[in-house]
Amino acid sequence: MNDLVFRPIAEGERRAVHRLLAEALHASPPDDKGWELVGPSFPADRTLAAFDGDAPVGMASSFATAIAVPGGKTLPAAAVDGVAVRADHTRRGVVTTLLSEQLRDCVRRGDLIAALHASEATIYGRFGYGAATTGQNLRIITSRAALRPEVPVTGRVRLLDPAEAVGRVPELYRRIGLTRPGMIQRPELWWPAYHDRLVRDGGGDHRVAVHIGPDGENGYAVFRTTDQRTPDDPGRGALLEVRDLHAADPGAAAGLWRFLIGLDLVAEISAPMRPADEPLRALVTDARAVQVTGMEDHIWVRLLDAGAALAARTYREAPAVVLGLEDRLLPENTGSYRITADGATRTGASAQLRVDAEVLAMLYLGEWRASTLAAAGRITVVDPAALVDADELFRTDVRPWCGTYF
Ligand SMILES: CC(=O)SCCNC(=O)CCNC(=O)[C@H](O)C(C)(C)COP(=O)(O)OP(=O)(O)OC[C@H]1O[C@@H](n2cnc3c(N)ncnc32)[C@H](O)[C@@H]1OP(=O)(O)O
Incomplete structure (x- = not known):
C-alpha cells in the first residue's frame, strides 16, 4: 500500500484502467470497435487510480449527471460507474483510499449526490452510500x-x-x-x-x-x-x-x-x-x-452536501423532525437538520432521531421508512414520536427508481 501512487489518470491510461475494471467484473474488455463506443464514456478527468509502478491496480471513475429528487428538482450528481481493485491488491485499503478521495473530489466539483449500482450489497455502506431504490x-x-x-x-x-x-x-x-x-x-x-x-x-x-x-x-x-x-x-x-x-x-x-x-x-x-x-x-x-x-x-446514493440535498427535496405535511447526522467521511455534514413540510435547514436543536450517512441516503429518495430502519436498529431513536412524523415527511407518491444502468 505504501508504495502505491494514487492520482487522476492521464488520457493515454484510460484503456488500461478500463481493462482493469472489466477483469475485476469478469467481463471481456471491449475490442477496438467496442472501445470506440465505450471509451468516451470513461473520461480521464473523473477517473482516479492507484498505480503500482506503471501498472494500474485500482480505480474509481464517475461521470457528471443530474438526479431527480422528490418534488421534481434535479441536482448535480456523480454517477460512479467503475470501481475495481486488481485481484492481487485487494483487502489492503486501496478502494477505501480511492472512494474517500473520490467523495472529496465530487464535493469540490459541486456534485450534491453520488450514485452507483453496487456489485455487492456489503461494499458501499461504509462509505456513506445507502440502498436508495428497489427494482x-x-x-x-x-x-x-x-x-x-x-x-x-x-x-x-x-x-x-x-x-x-x-x-x-x-x-x-x-x-x-x-x-x-x-x-x-x-x-x-x-x-x-x-x-x-x-x-x-x-x-x-x-x-x-x-x-x-x-x-x-x-x-x-x-x-x-x-x-x-x-x-x-x-x-x-x-x-x-x-x-x-x-x-x-x-x-x-x-x-x-x-x-x-x-x-x-x-x-x-x-x-x-x-x-x-x-x-x-x-x-x-x-x-x-x-x-x-x-x-x-437498484441504485445506491450518497449525500455529498447533506444540507443542500435535504433542502432541495420536498416533504409531506407532518410535524417537524430534527435529524442528527454523523458523517464520518465528510464531517462537514455532521450536525442537526430540521425537516419540515416547508423544507429542511440546519439547526442547533438537539436531534430526535440519529442517523449515519448510509441511513440518511436510504431515507432520502423515499424508499425506506424511518420506522422500518429504527426497528432494525439502524436509527437511534431519542424521541419515539418523531418516527411516525419522519415516515410521513419523507414518503413519496411514487417509488423512487433509476432505470438507467451505468
Ligand atoms: C460501482 C461499481 O463499479 S460496483 C463494482 C465494484 N467492483 C467489484 O465488485 C469488482 C471486484 N472487487 C474488487 O475490485 C474489490 O474487491 C473491491 C473494489 C470491491 C474492494 O476493494 P479493496 O481494495 O479490497 O477494499 P478495501 O481493502 O479498501 O476494503 C475496505 C473494507 O471493505 C471490505 N470489503 C471490501 N470488499 C468487500 C466485499 N466484496 N465484500 C465485503 N466487504 C468488502 C473490506 O473487508 C474492508 O473492511 P474493513 O475496513 O472493515 O477492514
Whole structure:
C-alpha cells in the first residue's frame, strides 16, 4: 500500500484502467470497435487510480449527471460507474483510499449526490452510500398475460431501424423526462456506451419499439429475443428480454407492454429492475402470469452536501423532525437538520432521531421508512414520536427508481 501512487489518470491510461475494471467484473474488455463506443464514456478527468509502478491496480471513475429528487428538482450528481481493485491488491485499503478521495473530489466539483449500482450489497455502506431504490425482476408468461380489455389504447407502436434508434431514442428519453425520484439525466457520452452498441447495425442484437401517442412519440422499449427451441423442445417459444423501457404516461407504458406481450412466438418475457410499483400485474387478465422473481437494491446514493440535498427535496405535511447526522467521511455534514413540510435547514436543536450517512441516503429518495430502519436498529431513536412524523415527511407518491444502468 505504501508504495502505491494514487492520482487522476492521464488520457493515454484510460484503456488500461478500463481493462482493469472489466477483469475485476469478469467481463471481456471491449475490442477496438467496442472501445470506440465505450471509451468516451470513461473520461480521464473523473477517473482516479492507484498505480503500482506503471501498472494500474485500482480505480474509481464517475461521470457528471443530474438526479431527480422528490418534488421534481434535479441536482448535480456523480454517477460512479467503475470501481475495481486488481485481484492481487485487494483487502489492503486501496478502494477505501480511492472512494474517500473520490467523495472529496465530487464535493469540490459541486456534485450534491453520488450514485452507483453496487456489485455487492456489503461494499458501499461504509462509505456513506445507502440502498436508495428497489427494482423488481419480472417474468411474464405471455400466453396468459393479455392486457385487460378496459386498458385504453392510446396510440400505436412502431419498430425503429438501428440508425433511427441511435438518432431518436436519446431525444425521446430527454422528452419523457425524469418522472421518478432517482432517475438520472443521460449525458451524451452515456448513449454510445450503453445504448448504441446494443442496437447498432452489424453488432447489436437489440431492437427498439417506440410508442406513438396523440402528440407523437411518448415511450420506447429496447429489447432482444432469443430462440429457445431445442431438439427435445422444438415448439418452445422465444425469450424476450427488456433492457430499457420508459414512457411519458401510463397509456404509453401499457401500449409498449401490450406490444411486447403480443409478439408472436415469444413464450416469456424477462424484465429486470423494473420500478417496484409498476402496475403490470394490475394490467393483465391473469395477474399470476406476471411473476416477481426478485427484488433487488437498484441504485445506491450518497449525500455529498447533506444540507443542500435535504433542502432541495420536498416533504409531506407532518410535524417537524430534527435529524442528527454523523458523517464520518465528510464531517462537514455532521450536525442537526430540521425537516419540515416547508423544507429542511440546519439547526442547533438537539436531534430526535440519529442517523449515519448510509441511513440518511436510504431515507432520502423515499424508499425506506424511518420506522422500518429504527426497528432494525439502524436509527437511534431519542424521541419515539418523531418516527411516525419522519415516515410521513419523507414518503413519496411514487417509488423512487433509476432505470438507467451505468
Ligand atoms: C460501482 C461499481 O463499479 S460496483 C463494482 C465494484 N467492483 C467489484 O465488485 C469488482 C471486484 N472487487 C474488487 O475490485 C474489490 O474487491 C473491491 C473494489 C470491491 C474492494 O476493494 P479493496 O481494495 O479490497 O477494499 P478495501 O481493502 O479498501 O476494503 C475496505 C473494507 O471493505 C471490505 N470489503 C471490501 N470488499 C468487500 C466485499 N466484496 N465484500 C465485503 N466487504 C468488502 C473490506 O473487508 C474492508 O473492511 P474493513 O475496513 O472493515 O477492514
